[in-house]
Amino acid sequence: MAHPVDRSGSSSCCAPHLAASPGREPIPAGRGAHPIEQCHVGAGVFRMGDPFGDGLAGDGETPAHEVSLDAFDIDATAVTNADFARFADDTGYRTEAELAGLSAVFHTLVHPRAEVVGRSPRAPWWLGVAGADWRHPEGPRSGILGREDHPVVHVTWHDARAYCAWAGRRLPTEAEWERASRGGLEGARYPWGDDLLDAHGNWRANIWQGSFPDHDTAEDGWPGTAPVRTFAPNGFGLWQTVGNVWEWCDDPFDPRAYAKRARGPVHDPRPRVAPALRVLRGGSYLCHDSYCNRYRNAARSSNTPDSSMGNAGFRTVAL
Template identity: 60%
Template structure:
């Protein structure tokens, strides 16, 4: 696992390439959907941390103008708005819903929310080694789950940003936000969307304060965040959530 790719991010500790052994495990073919997360919430009454905080981060272009004007933005990443009332059932704020997105990945879930779901489902989060092994689909050191070329034969294989980030998305892959969890072809192990669509929480620590995430999202672009490569990684605090973060689950075998 890992990479010494010149396009990688050494500060993220993607490398060095090293041999890792994993015990037999099962992993979901795709990220947890809005429909499945709704079953969990209905059964347990779980409130996500975004609901308890009263807000979460939404990509600015998805926020209506009036709401965008009053939603604070981080100085370093002004394409995010801290939207009051946004949460997994209202991904872009109070005006939105998931009624037409039940087969899309649930978003605005924190690492802690993902753990609560796993406890209910009798599952767990995958380790980074498990996630990367599964995401590679049997290929050895390929950049993507399907090979080294991003769009072989001009065909889009994942849901990421096309155009000029963050001002113009050409939507050449057919999606402006999240895509259904089984969009595009699966990899050699039958896993969908391990590149792009949404970041996926893993069990490991990224550093002492943050938990690891893998896979990149629909907002990733080569100009600033080409972390849709299989070996790429990032992290966030375990109580953080956003409109491009979800998870899939795993289990011991």
């Protein structure tokens, strides 16, 4: 099922269930080229979670707590359409959206000649579109020509893991993702500080401006995805960890995880819950304060690992 994330803290389905694909051939491990620039994040302790009370209770962003991590290397950018194309062309891999024949597209972005086959009753701005997939983000008559440097979307958690296997990589843990997103700025709302606009009134991230869900003024320059090296990198050199696209993390989602860790420093936390949901981080180009305020370092969300939508992608970490 395609589950775009809403601000209520629950998921809103808008298309038939996209079941995990049976009978796939195993992806050749570690044979693929992964040319994305790497950012080194040194070992250390950081404060994970929301110190401002900005998040929703159901997201489990509190209490803020100390976490220690070993050093790791993480992609400077999200995996792009060009990166994913190399993987798909090398392996013949077909994403879950391609196998299912549909994915979730935001209503203002649907190609005018696309076939709409479903609509979310709780979030009617999300439409199930026949033939929407990573190569055809708005429907089968759309394409990625000219968007090779945009983040790949319409990829499930399973699809992201398949890419990682081919590239000899892995998805970041949620703790690694947040430490990397903070860029060394402890306690800040965003990778650059606490203000959405810079000193000249310019937007620092690709999120929604205007009246959600019908009118995006695109004051940040982008009504949909932006190239992965838009705006400015954070203190560790990562680009666009907030806004643009949601990013899959490896962890199962546990809304009670932080409460369980509050007694003292934790090293490399990994939730021990059934993996019905997987963590998503960073928000997307659709985030607006009236609907989804999750374009923050501490913001958490989740979705089923077979969910495919037009505002979710991923970045990877070295093994």
